[in-house]
Amino acid sequence: MDSNQARYLDIAGHLRELVAGAEPGDLLPSDAELCKEFNVSRMTARQAVQLLVTEHLVERRRGKGTFVAPRKVPRALGSPLSFTESMRQRGLRASSRPIESRVATANDAEARALGIKVGEPVYVIERVRLANGVPMAIERAVLPTAVAASIDTNLGTGSLHLAFEAAGLMPSKAHANVSARLSTEWEQEQLDIGPVTVVLAEEHTIFDQEDRPLEHTVTLYVADRYSFSAVLLPHESPASE
Amino acid sequence: MDSNQARYLDIAGHLRELVAGAEPGDLLPSDAELCKEFNVSRMTARQAVQLLVTEHLVERRRGKGTFVAPRKVPRALGSPLSFTESMRQRGLRASSRPIESRVATANDAEARALGIKVGEPVYVIERVRLANGVPMAIERAVLPTAVAASIDTNLGTGSLHLAFEAAGLMPSKAHANVSARLSTEWEQEQLDIGPVTVVLAEEHTIFDQEDRPLEHTVTLYVADRYSFSAVLLPHESPASE
DNA sequence: AATATCTAGATGTATAGACATCTTAGTCTG
């Protein structure tokens, strides 16, 4: 139930939908219009818009209005690391369709990534990731059993990163690798795509503060529907104008 | 004159000094204390603190207080911005086979990336990149004419990044984007590959210290022969200067 | 001593206004 959310979050959600269905540069409702539509004071409407400004989804121009931001300004902040966050930055709603979620034995690549032996037990979460309901990627996350045990939430559905946060596990370092290939028949079925389709394969391993592996994940993106972007080097500087 | 700044910016500046002289986890003044010290209403003090929250300099915990944030926002390091450097890290020798190198007019994507108008003159360097003599990628670098003029070296053959360095141009920020698709016939000829081959398309724009675009480059890698990898690390907070 | 309750202080959310500043369009004036 989201109805006990703060009102400004409802407004922000509404704005995100508008952004998702609009083009960069499009004009969005003014503060005054939001006040009227949601029957709130201006500071509350402003708080919602301001939230989207910090997410780089919209831009405000004094005297002119609020506009959909250019799509290309994601931050280096864990962009390739969390599907949910990555979609949110693009103004899309992330969801999941579980494929399987169980204890299995580590294969070669997984064992090497997690620093364990082949055949040792690991917790595997495999699911199709959707953006606004459209299949976008197949994600296979592999967790050491100890880590899986410490996050007791429903692992199949939500955001893994939120679960880490809730369990007090702080992702620190990460290795990432991006490659590309043709999709297999099984992948085509899961993603609802044609036979000769290219997929982007992102593989990453996340470690906590003490360099213990938290998660090894392989994500296969439909190349037609997805690309990686990042801003490299300087971390975002204080919003100077 | 900074005295006609908004007051919340003054308060934010004061807080930044406190953060710079403190350790992560340290407690900062509460809203009420800031109100009293600067003689402003709470919403104004809040606005200042909120600004530092979006800059990841402080964290607020409800019921507890405002604290100096941990300095560990991930940041992409060792990213693949220079082909020569990237190959050297893999123990391979980078070389080039020029395709063309001349003044041309900017197309749509190039103009947008370099912040100029479509049709304005730019310097284009297009070449096949080889690793140990094997074709690895097609690279199309587009430079503003002013930048091309200031690096008088033989542009077709060497490393662009070495030329930048020699001319005193310091690459600073960069935007990068990675996607994938099937190769075209012309690309297959250039890269000496078969008909149904996947290419990784890396597109990046590099800026100097003053955010002037230095270079916009599209590189098409043979997916069978190449993949991107990166280490995402914690780093120091930008406010500590 | 262990537990429950209360309370002060902190941040989170929200209101209803006020004035400042910037942009644009329209109007008046020379």
Add this chain to the structure above:
DNA sequence: CAGACTAAGATGTCTATACATCTAGATATT
């Protein structure tokens, strides 16, 4: 017709207040 002025509408900043919610310590109860 060109330039100056005006007004409407947008965002930017700020006030003073109210109540909600969370935390941690003090106090009271059992």
